[in-house]
Amino acid sequence: MALTVEQLAKHIGGTLVGGDPNTLILKPASIDTAEAGDVTFLSNMKYAPLLNTTKAGVCIVSDTNDLTANCALIKVKNPDLGFTLAVSALVPLPPRPDSGIHSTAVIHPSAKLGEGVTVGALSVIEANAVIGKNTVIHSNVTVGNGAVVGESCLLYPGVVLYHQIRLGNRVIIHSNAVIGSDGFGYVFDGRDHIKIPQVGTVEIGDDVEIGAGTTIDRARFGKTQIGGGTKIDNVVQVGHNVTIGSKSIIVAQVGIAGSTHIGSGVVVAGQAGISGHIKIGDGAKVVGRAGVSKNIPAGESWGGEPAKPYADFIDELRNIKSIGGLRKRIKELEAIVDELRKSK
Amino acid sequence: MALTVEQLAKHIGGTLVGGDPNTLILKPASIDTAEAGDVTFLSNMKYAPLLNTTKAGVCIVSDTNDLTANCALIKVKNPDLGFTLAVSALVPLPPRPDSGIHSTAVIHPSAKLGEGVTVGALSVIEANAVIGKNTVIHSNVTVGNGAVVGESCLLYPGVVLYHQIRLGNRVIIHSNAVIGSDGFGYVFDGRDHIKIPQVGTVEIGDDVEIGAGTTIDRARFGKTQIGGGTKIDNVVQVGHNVTIGSKSIIVAQVGIAGSTHIGSGVVVAGQAGISGHIKIGDGAKVVGRAGVSKNIPAGESWGGEPAKPYADFIDELRNIKSIGGLRKRIKELEAIVDELRKSK
Amino acid sequence: MALTVEQLAKHIGGTLVGGDPNTLILKPASIDTAEAGDVTFLSNMKYAPLLNTTKAGVCIVSDTNDLTANCALIKVKNPDLGFTLAVSALVPLPPRPDSGIHSTAVIHPSAKLGEGVTVGALSVIEANAVIGKNTVIHSNVTVGNGAVVGESCLLYPGVVLYHQIRLGNRVIIHSNAVIGSDGFGYVFDGRDHIKIPQVGTVEIGDDVEIGAGTTIDRARFGKTQIGGGTKIDNVVQVGHNVTIGSKSIIVAQVGIAGSTHIGSGVVVAGQAGISGHIKIGDGAKVVGRAGVSKNIPAGESWGGEPAKPYADFIDELRNIKSIGGLRKRIKELEAIVDELRKSK
Numbered sequence A, B, C: 001m002a003l004t005v006e007q008l009a010k011h012i013g014g015t016l017v018g019g020d021p022n023t024l025i026l027k028p029a030s031i032d033t034a035e036a037g038d039v040t041f042l043s044n045m046k047y048a049p050l051l052n053t054t055k056a057g058v059c060i061v062s063d064t065n066d067l068t069a070n071c072a073l074i075k076v077k078n079p080d081l082g083f084t085l086a087v088s089a090l091v092p093l094p095p096r097p098d099s100g101i102h103s104t105a106v107i108h109p110s111a112k113l114g115e116g117v118t119v120g121a122l123s124v125i126e127a128n129a130v131i132g133k134n135t136v137i138h139s140n141v142t143v144g145n146g147a148v149v150g151e152s153c154l155l156y157p158g159v160v161l162y163h164q165i166r167l168g169n170r171v172i173i174h175s176n177a178v179i180g181s182d183g184f185g186y187v188f189d190g191r192d193h194i195k196i197p198q199v200g201t202v203e204i205g206d207d208v209e210i211g212a213g214t215t216i217d218r219a220r221f222g223k224t225q226i227g228g229g230t231k232i233d234n235v236v237q238v239g240h241n242v243t244i245g246s247k248s249i250i251v252a253q254v255g256i257a258g259s260t261h262i263g264s265g266v267v268v269a270g271q272a273g274i275s276g277h278i279k280i281g282d283g284a285k286v287v288g289r290a291g292v293s294k295n296i297p298a299g300e301s302w303g304g305e306p307a308k309p310y311a312d313f314i315d316e317l318r319n320i321k322s323i324g325g326l327r328k329r330i331k332e333l334e335a336i337v338d339e340l341r342k343s344k
Helices: A005-011 A045-052 A080-089 A310-342 B007-009 B045-054 B079-090 B310-342 C003-010 C045-052 C079-090 C310-342
Strands: A014-018 A037-041 A058-062 A074-078 A179-182 A187-188 A193-195 A201-204 A215-217 A222-225 A301-304 A307-309 B014-019 B039-043 B059-064 B072-076 B178-181 B184-190 B191-194 B203-204 B215-217 B225-226 B303-306 B307-309 C016-018 C038-041 C058-062 C072-074 C178-181 C186-188 C193-195 C201-204 C213-219 C223-226 C299-304 C306-311
Touching: A005 A014, A005 A074, A005 C003, A037 A080, A037 A215, A037 C058, A045 C072, A058 B178, A074 A080, A074 B303, A080 C193, A179 A201, A187 B079, A187 C003, A193 C186, A201 A215, A201 B184, A215 A222, A215 B059, A310 C310, B007 B014, B007 B072, B007 B079, B072 B079, B178 B203, B184 C079, B191 C079, B203 B215, B215 B225, B215 C016, B303 B310, B307 B310, B310 C310, C003 C016, C003 C072, C003 C079, C038 C079, C058 C079, C072 C079, C178 C201, C201 C213, C306 C310
Parallel strands: A037 A058, A058 A074, A179 A215, A201 A222, B039 B059, B059 B072, B178 B215, B203 B225, C038 C058, C058 C072, C178 C213, C201 C223
Antiparallel strands: A014 A074, A187 A193, A301 A307, B014 B072, B184 B191, B303 B307, C016 C072, C186 C193, C299 C306
């Protein structure tokens, strides 16, 4: 796909400044590696000097800055968004299996597939499963008994959906993620750990994306829930009966223990751990690698181990750094006090 | 499945108190969401006030408390266990593939399958594998060359068992777990990392459950061992030549480095990391997110980074919190001492 | 396979000392469990006393120590390497699928497979994929559209290679690892998280080994790169646009955030986390469970949370331990100063 600079500016709703409007743009690139025929963008102002040396055909920049450059500029409100729209216009969607049901896929006769559904080679759709229209399922996927997948979803190779779990529309799940495995629960009867049946399910809202290798357990009863528009990175563990609101961001390798409730618009950064049975309020932010064991009020940022409000976390780091200095001051005091005592 | 309250009380070995013994119970629910026709339970006394408002048909409670409620009660010694038995009686087992060997499964002629074995669609049983009777294998599973699976096991979609690993009876393995991948070992020859052959295996005892996405490496030689009745959660990493005793609990995202020995009845909470070549004694407890780098004596609880005995860990948290206060006291002392010096 | 002690010594380039050169050696074992007919080795001198009691047929030891033993010795420069060569000579390679293309594999007509390629049962090779000669692909693997796999690679069951990713020669990938899933990136447009297309790829060098369940994301544009000879353990997460140099070692459960550059010969120990957009210099070492948020200069060892140079990290641990003692000294000072004040 190729667009002129002028077409591109129009497509992303920006204003073209400088350069030849007919320059042909073929692909996106980063500002330091871009060549003629590339579109790039400037979002972080620390890279602004690169505008003078970039070889890009056009650069998407913020309309609030009065920038000049070595190339044409497209000014928009949000350069990240503008560039994302540009990339989507220039680069084809990732390749998909041939449309239709592959001859080697195993579809149970009781499963219901909507119009335009694609099922790749060697995938299994079990009894009573329902797949919404235009959903694309790659190869080696298993959709469990009675599972319901919405419309226009995209399941990459190796995804497993356990029985009776439900996906909304436009859900993307990356390879080898597992949705609906049993929650981890046992009762000790004095001799053995007796398995607690996990008879609930998982419900995933519209426009959720789930990363490779992520695991989301089904509920003990009721449901584990991921709200619409929430994005989950790779190898995240979500325990049973957890609920996450809408439009939250959960970064890679985070673990969320059972029955915890996470609000909407929350950001949990990488490798953080969140205890069970607590509440993280709407819009809260959890610093990477934090260990959260208490409720976090809405809108607050917490970090550290155990996690505390961000200012306290920064204080704690500073306090720890100060210990050596405190020891020195105590030693000096001891010497002076010793002197004072002797001279008395 | 439906049972009367009286039948349910009998089934779980409890004493029925109050209510109509003929009330029909259809499903389990939590105490706050239960409706007529539901069985619920009370284990944590902080929820006792909900007994007055619950709409459940019957609630399972401890026989040591003198409780009254808005519904019938079944009194038992261990309400968690009683409820678990009730759920098992009311809710059907999770759906399984149609019994028998699916026509698309690929079973090597030299593999030996016991009576009543189920193999789902598109699963592979390699040469010389042995599957014990009544074991159920879902779709897209690979059982490696010469692997031995016991009786009445349950392997969910996408499980991979490498060659020659051994499972006991009644083992449950969740989707995309990998048992028997190579241990991580190389020798540097001055130029390259030379792979150390991992010629051992993995042996998993009876009644073990292994979570989704968990990886257990085969031994360098000899075997990696998981004792009977041990339960392992999702995305746990078990290194080569690790041994875990019986009836231990390993929570999600824990990592156990090579050649470490973990005893029986141990609990390792989520995201903890355990160094290689150490020993965790029987009945020890490891706090979530602890970083264990030393042996833990039997029966002790350790936490922190690096982990230490629980009391020391709590002291350490308190000490860190106290630094700001210590700094203030040092400052005050400095002022006083300065005064004393001047006034001398 | 069996070799005499003399043949084994010759094979690994060592000098035989003591024992009967015709003793037949059948298999490797650890020094404490070895029996007659076993070869073992001594690398860590703390186990030297076991030389007097081992029942091994022969033990491989360093030629710099003047050791005597209960069995024949083979003296070599590097006993770990000598033993590794001995194991490789004695133990057959792990079993592989029958050579050739299994009848149930699904190979797109446009895919190009080199001479001697093996594709196991129920694996999928998508359109335009290229597989180099003598590569072995186990069962239930997906090789995506246009992916290029080098020669003599080994892909275990359940591996997923997304479209257009590239592997060098002799790459080993363990089960359920995912290479080329989308990088985790969104732009918030004021209402929704808009997905940033991830149109780059992943390039993996020669002789790389990748553990079970590990996930490596494709680049936003350009490529995520893993250099030749680098070894990555299980369940490691590598973000988009990360580059890792050659011959580095990344231990289990490490997470590396997007656009970070890791040099060559680096060791990152287990469960460490590395922030995005930073640089870890050649030959650096990261302590297990460290949280790295700044550049690490070449050759340095860093540990802690947040990570700092090793000496500072050890100081910090010592400082934290000292807080209780400091509090005591402050209390004593306060008492003395109080006394001094009163007595003035």
